[in-house]
Amino acid sequence: MDLLISITVFVLAAYVGFEVITKVPPTLHTPLMSGSNAISGITIIGALVVAGRYGGMAGIILGFLAVSFATINVVGGFMVTDRMLEMFKSKDRS
């Protein structure tokens, strides 16, 4: 893939990110951070590719560690965000 296309995608995505995220209310900033953090665990894709592509011992070990680290980030991040957001639901208790 052409580097210019990659950069274009990056810049446009960053712009969309700013537009969407500046409207998130302060109440939800912690879940936003932990949720977006979970999304950064998308490196799991890279980790999977690396873990799968190579046969060498170094590749296997690094790939295994990368997959584990990224999975901690993804699974933990989404679960804990869900736990937080669960507490924000339906507060019509009076």
Added chain:
Amino acid sequence: MSQVLAGYLYLIAAVLFIVGMKRLQSPATARRGNQIGALGMLLAIIVTLVRYQILNPWVIVAGLVVGGGIGLVLAKTVEMTAMPQLVAAFNGFGGGASALVAAAEFIEKSGSPTFDLRAAITVALTILVGGVTLSGSFVAYAKLQGLVPGRPFGYPGQKVGDALLAIVVVALVVWLIVGGSSLVMWILLALSLLLGIVRVIPIGGADMPVVISFLNAFSGIAAALAGFVIGENALIISGALVGASGLILTNIMVKAMNRTLGHVLFAAFGGDEGAGPAGDEEKPVHSASAEDVAITLGYADSVIVVPGYGLAVAQAQHNLRELADLLEERGVEVRYAIHPVAGRMPGHMNVLLAEADVPYEKLFALDEIEDDFPQTSVALVVGANDVVNPSARDDDSSPIYGMPILNVDLAKHAIVIKRSLSPGFAGIDNPLFYKDNTLMFFSDAKKAMSDIIAAVKEL
């Protein structure tokens, strides 16, 4: 699976991330939004597994099981007060994964014809950014967890040492790009980790919200760079999203503390400058009993509660809500004023109050409520300090001068629940405590709440 089909499916995953984040704009839709984001991630993972017909499935499965298990346990067991540490730790793992992806790519590919200049640049930068994120995040974790002192500190020659280290790291990045060996890569990784440690250790606990959001942005950039490495748009898009959200939150935090990012990262704060709160000692304060507080609250028209981290540490958020319920039954209007840096990360206090079932309609941000204090009968400060310090508004010699504060001192009465007169994280005295219409109730937040609840019931 063909490249094209995989490309479309990754695009769908990226759209799911954006839709999910968009839904975070309201508490009512936020949970579904997070689930949509998780769905996008699941889709991306499945596509990847199918597409590459992974050679060694056991390594991948083992990694998924180990990582998934650790993540699951951590997420299920964490106390809400410990949330900032956990997010920092997760963040560190994300950065670490990015660095490892790049390292593995380098080891397997360097020297081959497919390893062009672009691959070399992205590998080198990913190792640098990922390494700094990994170690910096775990130092932040250790500070918040109390494993290393939270106080800011410096040491002689720190600036020179840091600058030298930074120059060496940059040189290594260049060396790796123009054709360094694996050894150069490992040294770069090691020094990037060192750089993250020495950069975060001197920063004080009060600045941790800024550091965490900044490192979060950094991990997003690491993910995007990893995307450049393996030529994958899904990583570039989500990395850009995370980078944007981290930078926005960093900016909000920095503004709320009237500081700049440069100040936070490169100047120790509070440790030595305002160290002398004991100046003119034994200033008179109005110390109150639980009964005094109960009477003041119970017969008020309106109360604005200002919760701080002292409340969170004492786990008193449930008791606070119980008190608020009691007061509301007596016809008192109760609202909550949340300073942007209350707690240990952006919006942390909101989560703690939500945990105690405080309706989010009653939570007000600084700019929504700061003008209401003069018309309010009582401002109840629970375990907060610097965010209600009028010096920030009135005393241009104060280190926190210019920081936006909640105008508790302008309310008709202020009640401050605090264990002692000790200064907060910023290490400066608070004139609010000595005002005529301020009542000080010296107690642990949780004990204070139950005592006041008992006293209100007696009214």
